[in-house]
Amino acid sequence: MEAFKMTPPEWTESAGHAVQFCCPKCGASSLEAQEVWINRRSPVYTENHRRKWQEFYLCQCDYPWWAWSSDRPPSKYASSAIDPFSEDDEDIDTF
Numbered sequence: 838m839e840a841f842k843m844t845p846p847e848w849t850e851s852a853g854h855a856v857q858f859c860c861p862k863c864g865a866s867s868l869e870a871q872e873v874w875i876n877r878r879s880p881v882y883t884e885n886h887r888r889k890w891q892e893f894y895l896c897q898c899d900y901p902w903w904a905w906s907s908d909r910p911p912s913k914y915a916s917s918a919i920d921p922f923s924e925d926d927e928d929i930d931t932f
């Protein structure tokens with residue numbers, strides 16, 4: 838599992854910030870990425886005192902992008918939070 842290595846993979850250096858939690862280029866979701874790397878070394882505290890960190894994804898279209906873990910839409914494994922963006926997911930995928 839590469840995702841939790843301490844050293845960032847080379848492809849993260851050119852990653853672009855994705856405001857929506859999906860590939861800014863082709864709109865594919867993070868679940869479809871071919872590589873993942875999570876920057877757990879430098880978490881940031883949000884105004885709600887919750888931790889967030891950068892999650893890097895190498896998309897299936899070879900575009901590297903990153904987004905804050907706090908921006909990730911809730912999954913079926915974390916359904917406690919109501920995410921205002923979750924209803925938009927289907928629209929994003931059709932880009």
Ligand SMILES: [Zn+2]
Nearest residue numbers: 860863896898
């Ligand atoms: Zn893509």
